[in-house]
Amino acid sequence: LQEAFLAQKNFIANASHEMRTPLTTISGQLDVLLLRDRTGEEYRTALNSVLEDMHALNRLADRLLQLAQAETQGTVSSFTAVRMDEVVWSARAELMKAEPRYTCEVSIEEVEEEADLMVLGNEMLLRSLIHNLIENACKYAPDHAAHIALKGSGPVVRIAVSDKGPGIATHDLGRIFEPFYRATNTSGTKGHGIGLSLALRIAELHGGGIKVRSVPGEGARFTVRLPKAG
Numbered sequence: 001l002q003e004a005f006l007a008q009k010n011f012i013a014n015a016s017h018e019m020r021t022p023l024t025t026i027s028g029q030l031d032v033l034l035l036r037d038r039t040g041e042e043y044r045t046a047l048n049s050v051l052e053d054m055h056a057l058n059r060l061a062d063r064l065l066q067l068a069q070a071e072t073q074g075t076v077s078s079f080t081a082v083r084m085d086e087v088v089w090s091a092r093a094e095l096m097k098a099e100p101r102y103t104c105e106v107s108i109e110e111v112e113e114e115a116d117l118m119v120l121g122n123e124m125l126l127r128s129l130i131h132n133l134i135e136n137a138c139k140y141a142p143d144h145a146a147h148i149a150l151k152g153s154g155p156v157v158r159i160a161v162s163d164k165g166p167g168i169a170t171h172d173l174g175r176i177f178e179p180f181y182r183a184t185n186t187s188g189t190k191g192h193g194i195g196l197s198l199a200l201r202i203a204e205l206h207g208g209g210i211k212v213r214s215v216p217g218e219g220a221r222f223t224v225r226l227p228k229a230g
Ligand code: ADP
Pocket: 132, 136, 137, 140, 163, 165, 166, 167, 168, 176, 177, 181, 182, 183, 184, 185, 186, 187, 190, 191, 192, 193, 194, 195, 196, 197, 219, 220
């Protein structure tokens, strides 16, 4: 109980900190902007920068909401049969629409029948899981490209998301699934450190898991394993 209470306290402290940072930047920028009259160009630049911080806040609020939803909607009683190739295609389409410069190839292997792709779950949460992994791959890799391999042999459906980005240092591998943890070699790229903890939580709620392999400097591969329906 003590541990759960501490974890929750830390979570709230971290979430508040993540929100306060862009809010402070926004009010700071507006304060400076209002000190005197500005040119149209100066107003535009400042407003664009404020807008960027607002987008970041919006993304953070979305992620926090998804974490809460995972706990309430990730219950077995509400699960239905879901085809994982459809989840992959729709997560991919959703992301490409928001970020047209991202690319993501999909290959489907070791699938003999529809049952090889079916899992019992919550489609919205599973889409969010895959979305987060493709988004990270494309966000961190300088070529903004991800590759997905979907495999259906054996008792589980496996979805591997790989990239040729900076990879993850060995000492960070054990921590990147913790809420709000961000590895140092990727700190130049924006993020809140929630995506992977959300992805892992969703995989676990479906009786599965996520493994990561990485060679620093060469890329990373995240493999999701979900038990097949039936
Ligand atoms: P965010 O990407 O918002 O920081 P995540 O929880 O999704 O949060 O990821 C946590 C950390 O794991 C990231 O900050 C980054 O350091 C590392 N990471 C995740 N995916 C990758 C990847 N594909 N390549 C390199 N590092 C990654």
